[in-house]
Amino acid sequence: MNVKRIRTIGLVAVAAIVLAACGNLKNSSFGSTSSSTTTTGTKTTTTTGTADSEFYQGVIKNGRYRTSKSRGVVVSQNDNVMNLKSFESGLLDVSKKVFPTSKYVFQEGQYLSSSTVENWLGRKSSSNSEGLNPENNGKKDPNTRNPIYLQQLEEQDYMVQNGSKLSLGGVTIGLGMNSVDYYTKVEYGATYETDISTTELTAQGKKMANTVLQRLRQRSALKNVPIVLALYKQSSNDSLVGGDMIAYAVSKNGSTSISNWTSLNWKNYVFPATSESKNSGANSNDESDFSQFKSHVQNFFPNLSGVTANAHYKDKSLSKLSVNITTKFYSETEIISFTQYLATAAKRYLPSGVPVEITVKSANGDIQSFLARTAKGSSYYTHVFSDQGDD
Template identity: 90%
Template sequence: MKIKRIRTIGLVAMAALVLAACGNLKNSSFGSNDSSNTATSTKTTTTTGSTGSEFYQGVIKNGTYRTSKSRGVNVSQNDNVMNLKSFETGLLDVSKKVFSTEKYVFQEGQYVDSSTVENWLGRVSKSNPTGLNPKNNGKKGATTRNPIYLQQLEEQDYMIQNGSKMSLGGVTVGLGMNSVDYYQKVQYGATYETNISTTELTAQGKKMANTVLQRLRQKSALKSVPIVLALYKQSSNDSLVGGNMIAYAVSKNGSTSVSDWKSLDWNNYVFPATSESKNSGANNNDESDFSSFKSHVENFFPNLSGVTANAHYKDKALSKLSVNITTKFYSETEIISFTQYLATAAKRYLPSGVPVEITVKSANGDIQSFLARTAKGSSYYTHIFSDQGNN
């Protein structure tokens, strides 16, 4: 089994957006000369600043954002980039249930390094005794082999800032579990699949989470801080959406095991539904609203390659809608007119009371314009990406 490290601009950009959104840094301690103490050293530590209670501030140390010691390490079979993004954002959402954005500051994981994660994601063997995935039993059948259950693992740290000091307040660790394990019977041969039920991956994930917890508690800095353990169900490689968080548990007071797991009814759907993506759990009104929006947009501007949306649900209620539109436009005047029309059509047809993002791209993937509305907002913020740099 191969482990790879994915360090893409997209993931870094996403993390920046999640932490800081699009606001200013008026509440930031960025650029200050205060000397803040972390759990391990005394150096100049500041924050990125706050843009509202929805987002965490991030940690800046000696003028540099603190990146994760194990960012992007996962089992190499994962070809669905949507899993990588939704795993991180889902982990942040779980963390907010325990670590308030008003009290805690986000820091990328500093206690589990890349080599450790690589070993943990591997199969257990004589050469890799810390592997969390089961040993290879030598069998090749889809139902007889031991599959790879654990696909990715990520640590997030949550700091408490008291005046000029910053200390570790808690840690969240997410385990990304496969719903489908892809494998080859011979090297470079055909790819086969082992399907893993939600019941099985959840049971395996809880067992692995307790092992991870025991290992984390052996670190002096993590002996007594709260540790959140979260399970993520990965979507298949051909899915048009990422997976979703399915359960979490909190270890307090230095405990080395957890049994009180809380289930999460979080799901992602594609609008309109496809043969691969059934929307049985989505609200029919939400899908109908999007269908009306899609129909009016396509009728008004026929030069479109596609209009789709990713609908994010929590407890059967729509929590966010991300619309993606691919155009065949070539002139900037068309893009401007189209974006203006979208702002009007979205306000009229798309569901209210939830955050909405609309990204307009060309056929080659270049972003042409972007629209967004907050859950409490009524109007859309718009931006046209101009090659001339004057918008």
């Protein structure tokens, strides 16, 4: 089994989620414009500041954003990048239930190194006693082999301000569990699949979470802080959306085991539905609204390769809509006109009361324009990307 570091798209994705709208340092109680900045010798710790209470402030140390020590380490079988984005944003949403943005500052994981995470993601063996995945039983049949259950593991730290200092207030650990384990019977051979039921991956995830908790408690810095353990069900490689957060638990007062878990009814769907992606849990009105939007957009600009959306649901209610549009045209004037039309059509047809993001890309993947609206907003922010510079 190979463990690898995935591309930097994860860092970009989570930075955008955590630090969105964080340019206003004047709103930070611990930002660089605040007198509460921590200075020890020549070392200075500040925060990014925030312009929106929905987002965490991030930690800046010595003038640089504090990056994770282990982000991007995953087992190599699953190649759906949507899982990474969905996993990290889901972890943030779970963390907000325990560590509110008004009281905590976000810090990328600092306690689990890349080598530690690599060992934990590996199979248990004579050379890796810390492996959380079961040892290889030597079988190749999909139904009798021991699959890789744990695909990725993510650490997020949450800091609190004590006077002029930041100290650790809690930690969230996410366990990304495979719903499908991909494997080969011989090196470079054909790929086979072992399907893993939600019941099985949940049971395995809870067992692994308790092992992780016990290991974390052995570290002096993590001995007594609250620790959130969250389980994420990864989608398959051919899925057009990421997976789902399925459960979380909170360990307080230094406890080393968890028995009480809170189930999460969070789902991701793709609009319009495909034969592989059934939307039986999505609201039909939401899908109908998107269909009207898509129809009008395609009638207005026929040179489109595709109009799809990722719909995020919590407890059967739409919580966010991410629309993706691929164009066949490259004229800047066309993009400007199209973006203006999108802002009008989205306001008219797409569901209100939820955040909406619309990304327009060319056929080769270049982002041409972007539109966004907050849950409370009525109008869309728009931006057209140009290669011509600022004239």
